[in-house]
Amino acid sequence: MARRPVNPPATGWSLTIPPKIWDRLSDHVLGSAARGAVLLAGLADGPRGPRLLARELILADEGRDYIPGEFGHRALAPTFVRDAVIRARDEGLAYIAAHAHLGLDHVGFSEIDLASHERGYPSLSQISGQVVGALVITDHAAAGDLWLPDGRREELAETIIPTGNLLRLRSQPAEEGRPDSLHDRQARLLGDLGQETLRRLRVAVVGLGGVGSILVEELARLGVGELVLIDDETVEETNLPRLVASGREDIGRLKTEVAARNARRANPDVRLIEIARRVERPESLEELVRCDWIFLAADGDAARHWVNGTVQQYLVPATQVGVKVPLTPQGDVGQIHTATRLVLPGSGCLWCSRLIDPTRLAVDMHPAGERDAAQYVPGVPAPSVITLNTLAAGEAVNHFVFAVVGLHDEENDHASVIHRPRTRQRDLQEPRQDPTCRWCTSTGRLGLGRKGSTPF
Ligand SMILES: [Zn+2]
Ligand SMILES: [Zn+2]
Numbered sequence: 001m002a003r004r005p006v007n008p009p010a011t012g013w014s015l016t017i018p019p020k021i022w023d024r025l026s027d028h029v030l031g032s033a034a035r036g037a038v039l040l041a042g043l044a045d046g047p048r049g050p051r052l053l054a055r056e057l058i059l060a061d062e063g064r065d066y067i068p069g070e071f072g073h074r075a076l077a078p079t080f081v082r083d084a085v086i087r088a089r090d091e092g093l094a095y096i097a098a099h100a101h102l103g104l105d106h107v108g109f110s111e112i113d114l115a116s117h118e119r120g121y122p123s124l125s126q127i128s129g130q131v132v133g134a135l136v137i138t139d140h141a142a143a144g145d146l147w148l149p150d151g152r153r154e155e156l157a158e159t160i161i162p163t164g165n166l167l168r169l170r171s172q173p174a175e176e177g178r179p180d181s182l183h184d185r186q187a188r189l190l191g192d193l194g195q196e197t198l199r200r201l202r203v204a205v206v207g208l209g210g211v212g213s214i215l216v217e218e219l220a221r222l223g224v225g226e227l228v229l230i231d232d233e234t235v236e237e238t239n240l241p242r243l244v245a246s247g248r249e250d251i252g253r254l255k256t257e258v259a260a261r262n263a264r265r266a267n268p269d270v271r272l273i274e275i276a277r278r279v280e281r282p283e284s285l286e287e288l289v290r291c292d293w294i295f296l297a298a299d300g301d302a303a304r305h306w307v308n309g310t311v312q313q314y315l316v317p318a319t320q321v322g323v324k325v326p327l328t329p330q331g332d333v334g335q336i337h338t339a340t341r342l343v344l345p346g347s348g349c350l351w352c353s354r355l356i357d358p359t360r361l362a363v364d365m366h367p368a369g370e371r372d373a374a375q376y377v378p379g380v381p382a383p384s385v386i387t388l389n390t391l392a393a394g395e396a397v398n399h400f401v402f403a404v405v406g407l408h409d410e411e412n413d414h415a416s417v418i419h420r421p422r423t424r425q426r427d428l429q430e431p432r433q434d435p436t437c438r439w440c441t442s443t444g445r446l447g448l449g450r451k452g453s454t455p456f
Contacts, residue, residue, distance in 0.1 A: 016315040044450050180223070345447070
C-alpha cells in the first residue's frame with residue numbers, strides 16, 4: 001500500500017475516530033462506493049480547536065437504509081436519518097453521516113452532496129440541537145462539512161485515527177514543511193513535514209522520576225512543541241542516580257521545576273505547562289484531556305486509572321512505561337522486565353488487561369497522610385536502575401515518533417513491548433478487550449468527551 005501523506009496537526013475542528021471504528025467504517029464504505037454510515041460523536045476542547053470524538057458507528061444497510069436518492073446519487077433513507085438524529089439528540093452527541101469517494105490523496109464533496117447538505121442539515125441541526133454534518137473519505141484523505149447549533153458552518157480541518165501509525169487525514173496533502181536547520185539530521189529520516197508535526201504536538205508526561213526525566217529530555221530534543229509536565233513530588237537524594245540532568249542542588253526542588261529547566265535547556269523554544277499536582281486533580285486532568293499524546297511514567301494505580309479514563313473518554317492515545325524488578329525479601333532476583341504499553345482508544349484498556357488493581361487503586365486514592373496507614377503491608381522502596389529505565393523510555397519515545405510520522409511498517413500493530421533483559425528476550429503483547437468494558441467500548445465512556453464527568 002502506498003504510504004499515506006504525513007500531515008502535521010491542523011488548526012480548527014477535528015474528528016478523532018478510534019481505530020476499531022475506523023476499520024469498520026472504511027471496510028463498509030470504501031469497499032463499495034454506494035454504502036453509508038453515521039458516526040455519533042462526543043465533543044471536547046482540543047489543543048488547536050474543538051474536537052469531535054467518534055464513539056459509535058451506525059452502518060446503513062444497502063437497499064434498506066441506503067437507497068437511490070431523489071436528486072440522483074444515493075442517499076440515507078429518511079427513517080434511518082430520523083432514528084440516528086433522535087439518538088444524537090437524546091444522547092447529546094454530534095451526528096456525522098459518512099460516505100466514500102473514489103480517489104486517494106484528495107477528496108471533497110460533490111455538488112450533489114453539498115446541495116443535499118443545504119436542504120437537510122439546517123433542520124437536522126434544529127431537531128437535534130447538536131453539531132450535525134457529513135464526512136467523505138478515501139483511504140488517504142477526509143473532508144467534513146459541519147453545521148453548528150448556532151447556525152455557523154465549519155469545515156473539518158482534519159480527521160485523526162490513532163492507530164499504529166497515527167493518521168491525520170485532510171482533504172488534500174499538506175504543503176511541504178518548513179526546513180529546520182537545528183533538526184536537519186533527524187528531519188532526514190522524519191521529513192520536514194514529520195519535523196513540523198513534532199513541533200505542533202502537545203504531549204504530556206505524567207511522573208517525572210527516573211523514566212519521566214528521560215522521556216522529557218528526549219521529547220524536548222526531538223523538537224516536540226509543547227510539554228505538559230505533571231508530578232507532585234520533590235527531588236530526593238536517592239533519585240539523583242536516575243534523574244537525568246539533575247544535581248545535588250536539585251534536592252528538595254519540585255520535579256516539575258527540574259524537568260522544565262532541563263526541557264528548556266534541550267530546546268529553548270519548547271512551551272511548558274508545569275503542574276505540581278497529582279494526576280487526578282482537576283488542574284491536571286484539564287490539561288491532560290487537551291493533549292495529543294500522554295506518556296504515563298508514574299507508579300500507582302490512581303495514575304493508571306485516570307490516564308486510562310482520559311484515553312478512552314477523550315480519545316487521546318497514551319504509552320504506559322514501567323519497569324518491574326521482582327525481588328524476594330531474601331534478595332533473590334526474579335524475571336526483571338520493562339513494559340512499554342500502548343493504550344489506544346477503543347482497543348482494549350488497562351482495566352481490560354487487568355493492569356489496574358481495584359484494592360491498590362482504593363489505597364492510592366487516599367490523601368497522602370492516610371495512604372500509608374491504609375496499606376496492609378508497609379511499603380519497601382522498589383529497586384530502580386537507570387539502565388532499565390532508559391530501555392523502556394527509549395522504546396516508548398521511538399514508538400511515538402514512528403507513529404506520528406507514519407514510519408511503522410504495520411498500521412494495525414497495537415502491541416505492547418515487554419523486554420526481559422536477564423534472558424534478553426523481547427515479546428509483543430496484544431491488548432485485551434472485555435466487550436462490556438465501562439471504559440473502552442461504545443456502551444461505556446468511549447468518546448463521551450466533556451459530556452461524561454471528569455474526574456471519572
Ligand atoms: Zn459524495
Ligand atoms: Zn476496557
